[in-house]
Amino acid sequence: xxxxxxxxxxxxxxxxxxxxxxxxxxxxxxxxxxxxxxxxxxxxxxxxxxxxxxxxxxxxxxxxxxxxxxxxxxxxxxxxxxxxxxxxxxxxxxxxxxxxxxxxxxxxxxxxxxxxxxxxxxxxxxxxxxxxxxxxxxxxxxxxxxxxxxxxxxxxxxxxxxxxxxxxxxxxxxxxxxxxxxxxxxxxxxxxxxxxxxxxxxxxxxxxxxxxxxxxxxxxxxxxxxxxxxxxxxxxxxxxxxxxxxxxxxxxxxxxxxxxxxxxxxxxxxxxxxxxxxxxxxxxxxxxxxxxxxxxxxxxxxxxxxxxxxxxxxxxxxxxxxxxxxxxxxxxxxxxxxxxxxxxxxxxxxxxxxxxxxxxxxxxxxxxxxxxxxxxxxxxxxxxxxxxxxxxxxxxxxxxxxxxxxxxxxxxxxxxxxxxxxxxxxxxxxxxxxxxxxxxxxxxxxxxxxxxxxxxxxxxxxxxxxxxxxxxxxxxxxxxxxxxxxxxxxxxxxxxxxxxxxxxxxxxxxxxxxxxxxxxxxxxxxxxxxx
Numbered sequence: 017x018x019x020x021x022x023x024x025x026x027x028x029x030x031x032x033x034x035x036x037x038x039x040x041x042x043x044x045x046x047x048x049x050x051x052x053x054x055x056x057x058x059x060x061x062x063x064x065x066x067x068x069x070x071x072x073x074x075x076x077x078x079x080x081x082x083x084x085x086x087x088x089x090x091x092x093x094x095x096x097x098x099x100x101x102x103x104x105x106x107x108x109x110x111x112x113x114x115x116x117x118x119x120x121x122x123x124x125x126x127x128x129x130x131x132x133x134x135x136x137x138x139x140x141x142x143x144x145x146x147x148x149x150x151x152x153x154x155x156x157x158x159x160x161x162x163x164x165x166x167x168x169x170x171x172x173x174x175x176x177x178x179x180x181x182x183x184x185x186x187x188x189x190x191x192x193x194x195x196x197x198x199x200x201x202x203x204x205x206x207x208x209x210x211x212x213x214x215x216x217x218x219x220x221x222x223x224x225x226x227x228x229x230x231x232x233x234x235x236x237x238x239x240x241x242x243x244x245x246x247x248x249x250x251x252x253x254x255x256x257x258x259x260x261x262x263x264x265x266x267x268x269x270x271x272x273x274x275x276x277x278x279x280x281x282x283x284x285x286x287x288x289x290x291x292x293x294x295x296x297x298x299x300x301x302x303x304x305x306x307x308x309x310x311x312x313x314x315x316x317x318x319x320x321x322x323x324x325x326x327x328x329x330x331x332x333x334x335x336x337x338x339x340x341x342x343x344x345x346x347x348x349x350x351x352x353x354x355x356x357x358x359x360x361x362x363x364x365x366x367x368x369x370x371x372x373x374x375x376x377x378x379x380x381x382x383x384x385x386x387x388x389x390x391x392x393x394x395x396x397x398x399x400x401x402x403x404x405x406x407x408x409x410x411x412x413x414x415x416x417x418x419x420x421x422x423x424x425x426x427x428x429x430x431x432x433x434x435x436x437x438x439x440x441x442x443x444x445x446x447x448x449x450x451x452x453x454x455x456x457x458x459x460x461x462x463x464x465x466x467x468x469x470x471x472x473x474x475x476x477x478x479x480x481x482x483x484x485x486x487x488x489x490x491x492x493x494x495x496x497x498x499x500x501x502x503x504x505x506x507x508x509x510x511x512x513x514x515x516x517x518x519x520x521x522x523x524x525x526x527x528x529x530x531x532x533x534x535x536x537x538x539x540x541x542x543x544x545x546x547x
Contacts, residue, residue: 019321020083021064024049024071027090031066031310038318040064056080064088064317067096075101086320088313091300092116092399094330103331110316110328113404114169115309116300121173123299124218124248125181127272130293131244132157132216134270137290155215155269158182163214165207165230166249167192167200168397168408171220175202186210189221189412190396193366196413204364211238216246222397223250233258241267248274248299251281260285263292274299330401339380346376346431347387347402349446349454352468352544353433354391356444356456359542360474361395363437367415368392374429377420385418388433394545430457454547459504462513466502469517472542473527477535479505479512486535487514494526 018041023032026046035042043062048055049071059065059081066088067073073087075098087097089111102109130136133154141148162178164171167189175185179201187202188210197204210217217239221227231245231254245268247254256277262268263286272293276284279297286292300306319325326332350370370388372381383402390405400408409416423429432445445458446468456466460476477483484503491498500517522541530539 019063020061021066021317021321022048022059022062023066024055025066025068025090026070027066027068027310027314028307030307031090031314034311034314035066035318038322040318040321052077059084064321066090066313066317069093069096071096073097073102078102078105078107081105081107086110086317088317090115090306090309090313099331108320108326108332109330110313110320110326111330112309112312112316113328113399113401114407115312116305117169117173119302119305120248120299121170121177121220122302123274123295124170124174124220124246125177127248127274127293127295128162128216128218128244128246129157131246131270131272131291134291136293157216159184160215161186161213163188163205163210163217164202165189165210165217165219166221167197167202168220168411170249171218172200172411174218174220175200183216186213189364190362191365191393191408191412191414193364193413196411199413207235208238211235212240214240214243216244218246219249219253221249221253222399223252224396224398226396228252229255231255231259236262236268239268242269244268244270244272246272248272251275251277251279256284256286260289263289328401328404339383343379343383345448345452345454346379346384348546349448349468350384350387350431350433351391352454352456352547353431353444353446354388355394355544356391356459356474356542357433357435357442358392358395360442360540361392361435361437363439365392365412365414365435365437367417367436368409369417369419369434369436371419371421371432371434372429373421373425373432374423374427376429376431377422381418381420384431385416388431389414389416392435427457432458456502456515459513459515460506460511462504462506462511464502464504464513464515466515467500467517468544468547469499470544470547471518471521472544473514473516473518473522474538474540474542475514475516475530476537477512477514478537479507479509480535483512483514483535486530486533487516490526490530490533491516491518491522494523496520496522496526 020041023044032044064086068090078101084107086108092113134152138152160183162183162185164187167187178185185202186205188207233255236258270291274295316327386402386406389409390400390402393400393405427447430445430447434443446456448454454468497519498516502515505512527539
């Protein structure tokens with residue numbers, strides 16, 4: 017029997033035809049996604065669900081999806097899909113992470129031009145019968161410095177287009193290597209330097225805890241007077257209240273905003289300002305982009321349903337079903353090892369070296385590599401998955417090397433991950449015991465034995481008395497329960513480390529209190545998804 021796919025949103029006819037041509041039994045009801053009750057009644061008949069943004073895939077809907085095997089989102093965002101609920105039910109969630117890149121980059125360039133020449137305001141003035149040439153005195157782009165925050169897939173395209181406009185481009189990205197910057201033709205700079213030198217600043221980063229309000233009040237104050245800001249990435253990257261004040265004072269000469277902290281933005285203080293260009297989140301809205309992502313998702317879903325091949329999955333590695341049974345715990349371990357060093361590393365990463373020892377060296381190391389790299393990069397980009405991570409690492413010039421070797425040491429198998437930055441190397445090793453639980457077995461060359469927990473605290477210090485007491489007393493004083501406590505040292509009186517598993521995230525003020533004791537070289541909170 018042919019697999020059955022429901023298309024419940026407005027996908028192109030070309031994409032629907034791809035399902036038919038591949039032998040899929042497809043039902044095309046582009047408005048069904050808006051009818052929650054009827055969708056819930058019919059979803060149990062289908063093996064696949066192809067959607068855009070209108071269909072909301074909730075846990076309640078998934079309770080009725082008895083046969084559903086794959087959800088395909090035409091586009092990058094999956095905010096309308098309960099990913100955790102889908103994962104628990106063994107349903108793969110796919111997206112198309114790169115289909116909108118050119119369109120979004122072109123929109124950023126168009127917005128930059130519009131704010132440089134005040135095109136929308138001049139348009140309305142002229143349409144109203146005025147002829148105000150002197151009022152709309154713009155600025156040229158040629159020779160100006162464009163600061164690009166985020167040099168990933170979209171940011172790289174913006175850099176290329178800006179160079180074609182004869183702009184000087186400087187770029188800030190924690191993962192941007194010097195080699196990659198040279199290849200792009202951009203000057204690699206630190207964040208503070210970008211703020212001070214840029215005539216235009218454009219944002220191309222995801223919204224995370226680290227990037228939220230990256231253009232804060234303090235950051236805006238450090239910008240060159242007369243700067244113009246473009247945001248076609250995510251709302252929440254700019255302190256909008258501070259931006260309004262800077263626009264009114266003239267410190268910021270103009271802004272072009274496609275996204276807002278709260279959407280839909282039907283009312284906003286920037287709408288009252290003449291030096292602002294706004295659009296309703298149109299970054300990915302071109303016919304070509306919509307067609308591309310629709311075709312891609314149809315191909316991906318068909319491949320999975322007919323052959324079992326997995327592409328661009330957010331909740332499943334690209335491995336066969338047989339491999340997944342054996343590799344599951346090792347994939348989680350690789351992700352946790354990557355997440356550890358990713359959360360510890362703030363410098364640009366030059367290389368990631370992964371050593372597979374013993375039995376694990378005979379597994380699908382490409383999938384394990386992808387899991388480890390995804391773990392590293394999730395610290396700054398939570399949208400990264402096992403499929404997109406190797407692509408993004410390559411774009412940023414990160415050299416990934418793999419070494420396999422037979423069993424050495426006391427463990428039947430282990431993985432050791434080393435991250436190389438301009439200033440240092442960080443390494444961590446782990447294994448999987450017979451209970452299937454990943455464990456950390458070595459950090460900084462110091463042997464330990466620690467299970468991985470969702471919330472942990474990592475400290476480094478000299479091996480002196482009182483460390484355990486300080487950690488225990490401080491946590492206890494704030495009502496934080498320590499579930500597990502692991503210690504290790506290089507030698508008596510030498511370097512020492514501690515890993516604490518705690519029941520909940522440790523507040524920043526508690527971490528600061530530990531740092532203030534002067535007993536620790538570093539105190540770091542860690543989060544491990546899926547632990």
